[in-house]
Ligand SMILES: Nc1ncnc2c1ncn2[C@@H]1O[C@H](COP(=O)(O)OP(=O)(O)OP(=O)(O)O)[C@@H](O)[C@H]1O
């Protein structure tokens with residue numbers, strides 16, 4: 001049974017105004033097959049947590065650790081982490097001019113598996129996943145994310161999630177900017193990936209609407225760089241009703 | 255946190271309004287005689303971004319204008335041979351605007367003539383591999399007879415200290431692709447001016463690929479002379495440490511309903527890698543209904559490089575379909591690298607993927623599969639070059 005453990009994680013970033021501390025002691029354990037939702041106000045550090053797990057070079061781990069099945073992740077390169085089984089669906093996926101989706105997917109799959117996928121089944125897998133995500137066939141020959149709408153970019157992230165089969169996936173606001181139909185399609189994709197591979201999920205979101213389609217086992221409230229409270233799915237409903245004021249006041253006082 | 259705005263290359267582009275011509279390109283001094291040009295100082299508009307001190311032999315010295323060995327692949331309806339200076343085609347496509355070009359013009363004994371006839375599609379490769387390292391002047395004519403079509407590949411390898419003029423003449427409805435490939439040895443210096451004149455309804459695709467050589471300057475100058483004429487000017491360059499690769503492109507819309515597209519893409523890596531792109535487009539009074547767009551994009555892979563990119567658009571008639579330009583020089587984007595790496599792809603491979611993708615837009619348009627494959631391989635070799643350093 002795989003497990004991703006985040007222990008007392010402190011992270012800062014260099015800005016023009018000097019070093020800025022963002023994460024102030026995050027503790028979180030995700031087991032294979034579990035779904036954890038992280039909710040929190042803008043600027044509380046949710047994306048920073050996601051990027052730090054994936055290894056974005058801008059974020060500096062000052063202390064603490066991230067362990068994947070007991071192995072330290074923070075010393076790994078970005079690509080090593082991905083090959084170890086981590087996946088980040090980004091809040092703002094980047095455009096890669098001149099690199100087609102087909103070429104990109106095959107290159108990534110080959111890198112993750114350490115060998116090229118068998119061509120027939122691979123082409124079939126890609127085609128079926130795209131169809132289920134209601135992505136037109138023409139996307140395969142388009143350049144990665146170039147000229148994609150916000151919703152199309154998010155689908156493309158989930159396509160990769162389905163095909164690359166990570167052990168743990170972090171979805172950073174995959175739901176934002178999606179209309180209700182797209183939200184359903186994307187949620188189904190995530191649920192399918194989980195059924196097929198039993199991956200663990202860290203779902204970062206502002207809204208409870210995605211949680212109607214993807215049911216979390218745990219909900220964490222993220223405030224000011226750390227987890228302020230955790231509970232079950234009922235906590236999400238409470239947050240929707242009450243907002244984050246309660247936590248913000250506490251953190252201001254404290 | 256990276257935002258959407260921070261991703262990708264910063265760019266600057268204009269629509270058809272609001273540009274200020276830097277100079278009137280059509281008014282530039284021209285002469286076939288080297289003595290009509292003052293010695294080169296490096297302050298001239300045509301020279302100010304070039305390392306002129308490194309090739310005074312070509313602008314001011316005496317040149318060897320004799321014939322040299324040429325190899326060409328067999329192709330039906332294409333002849334390759336030497337013709338005398340009084341050949342009626344010489345001087346019909348353009349005239350030198352600077353001293354190195356005029357020096358070549360004054361010096362050549364005979365011109366190499368590549369003459370394309372027939373109506374079937376065909377391809378020829380003309381190779382120059384033995385120009386030697388003494389200063390040389392040369393002249394080439396490429397003529398596509400009316401209704402002919404062909405791909406002409408000029409392959410340049412080996413040593414060279416060469417200044418030359420290439421005249422490209424397209425008869426009515428001819429369809430010609432000219433690829434000039436600079437894969438010179440490391441020390442080579444090559445200054446070329448290509449003058450093209452395109453007849454009614456004819457189409458020229460002109461592709462400059464500069465990879466090898468110390469100083470390589472290829473300046474295509476195209477006159478859309480017949481109504482409905484069309485040109486696609488493409489360029490691809492990859493400058494390594496210490497290399498100077500330059501191209502000054504000039505498109506002169508001189509007839510109604512003509513169309514031009516200019517797309518040059520370059521990569522720079524290594525200390526002192528230097529590229530220059532100047533793109534002048536003139537839409538003359540005669541050129542109603544013109545449709546024109548030019549762009550240059552540079553991808554900077556390492557510190558210590560310099561890319562100049564200067565588009566100029568001059569419009570003398572209000573009655574045009576469209577005209578625009580874009581120029582962008584961007585650093586290798588760390589966010590692209592992160593994205594690819596986060597999918598398991600190693601840093602080296604991610605770089606290769608991005609550069610290959612960036613340049614392949616040009617490679618894919620060449621229209622000769624064997625040449626496309628060869629260029630992809632050449633780009634791969636350039637990329638491996640960085641990793642070994
Ligand atoms: N690269 C960076 N440079 C400077 N400041 C940064 C950087 N990345 C994050 N920050 C700052 O750190 C704080 C946390 O940002 P982060 O993007 O992690 O928040 P978030 O919870 O994901 O917000 P949102 O809900 O708006 O997506 C913010 O104040 C942000 O401005």
Ligand SMILES: [Mg+2]
Pocket residue numbers: 046047048091172173
């Ligand atoms: Mg965020």
